[in-house]
Amino acid sequence: MLRGALKTVGSRSQCGVEQLISALRGVSSSSQQLSGSGRTHASSCTDGDPPKILITGGLGQLGVGLASLLRRRFGKNNVILSDIRKPPNHIYHSGPFIFSDILDSKNLRELIVNNNISWLVHYSAVLSAVGENNVALAKEVNITGLHNILDIATEHGLRVFVPSTIGAFGPSSPRDPTPDLCVQRPRTIYGVSKVHAELMGEYYHYRYGLDFRCLRYPGIISADSQPGGGTTDYAVQIFHAAVKSGHFECNLRSDTQLPMMYIDDCVRATLEFLEAPADTLVSRTYNINAMSFTPQDLTQEIQKVLPDLRVTYNVDPVRQAIADGWPMALEDSAARRDWGWKHEYDLPELVQTMLTHITPGNQVAQAN
Ligand SMILES: NC(=O)C1=CN([C@@H]2O[C@H](COP(=O)(O)OP(=O)(O)OC[C@H]3O[C@@H](n4cnc5c(N)ncnc54)[C@H](O)[C@@H]3O)[C@@H](O)[C@H]2O)C=CC1
Ligand SMILES: CC(=O)[C@H](N)C(=O)O
Secondary structure, eight states: OHHHHHHHTTTSOHHHHHHHHHHHTTSOHHHHOOOTTOOOOGGGOOTTOOOOEEEETTTSTTHHHHHHHHHHHHOGGGEEEEESSOOOHHHHTTSOEEEOOTTOHHHHHHHHHHTTOOEEEEOOOOOHHHHHHOHHHHHIIIIIHHHHHHHHHHHTTOEEEOOEEGGGOOTTSOOSSBOSSSOOOOSSHHHHHHHHHHHHHHHHHHHHOOEEEEEEEOEEEOSSSOOOSOSSTHHHHHHHHHHHTSEEEESSOTTOOEEEEEHHHHHHHHHHHHHSOGGGOSOSEEEOOOEEEOHHHHHHHHHTTOTTOEEEEOOOHHHHHHHHTSOSSBOOHHHHHHHOOOOOOOHHHHHHHHHHHOOTTOOOOOOO
């Protein structure tokens, strides 16, 4: 049936054929299965037009920074931020913003159709520490929400980016470094939901041809946005405390080594990966790495600039147990080989840059 239908559009552009394949999904179960090559469809065919991008959960730590980079690349009006929260004025006025709850699939579908979205960056999530405090919410947002995203992205032939995390690994994974492919038995609902996202996205890719792309981010460090309740949050908060009061109480042990990345590297990696030609991607999920450090290493580096910084330790057992099962470094040679990933910020550059951005008058309100 699919072959017959394809014959009738033989003279049309490849993009038209691929859209037809999308439309025929749902006609019969056998016609839904594309070849095992997992080839992708309409999202790759923009006829030279820039993609129209929707970012879900865009008001968190990472969304605004990514939107700003994507808007510089593709034009302000081609990138829509969305969230369930009201944006601060400066974000509202910086480009298109729209309410979208990923648990409301009808609203999400309307938004994608009405705005002719071709790329979807799915940032909505409940992070590791908040997730352990509210497992039901984490299941709803991270698993049910993801199902809505994958179904709608498949229906409309979107390219979809879903970040995973170092939290997708667990104590039985090799930890230093952690390769792309290894045992993944995380012990948080956040980690379990992210492994689920990796597997579901890859399944939809091979089963339906969805252009699913996933990077496992380390802990991300940013100056002008606050983290949303994770285990790596200390590495952002320490900078604000260092500048504001000169004292920081750290909730992880001083020797806890975790992989980290400056936000500019993270959003650039995301853009480069989104733009990578599909045929260069050997995998749909890649580790990306930049630096690894402990609270003690970070303190010493900050003290080179602010020698009076004093750090005390009051370990949070929930966060410490999470961190003790996470990678100490990620192995990312496949990302470097397949699509040219290269980080720019190591620990000294990170500290210099953070302290340049954070001044006593430029403190970001604590979000959580
Ligand atoms: N920030 C980090 O260090 C890392 C982040 N990631 C991933 O990157 C993505 C973005 O992370 P962040 O910006 O740090 O997260 P965040 O926690 O700061 O922001 C998440 C956003 O999702 C929104 N949200 C919650 N429920 C929603 C719903 N029902 N519908 C729509 N939006 C909803 C929240 O309002 C919030 O603005 C997440 O998927 C996270 O797992 C992965 C590894 C590290
Ligand atoms: C590394 C992450 O995914 C996040 N920052 C968290 O700590 O939960």
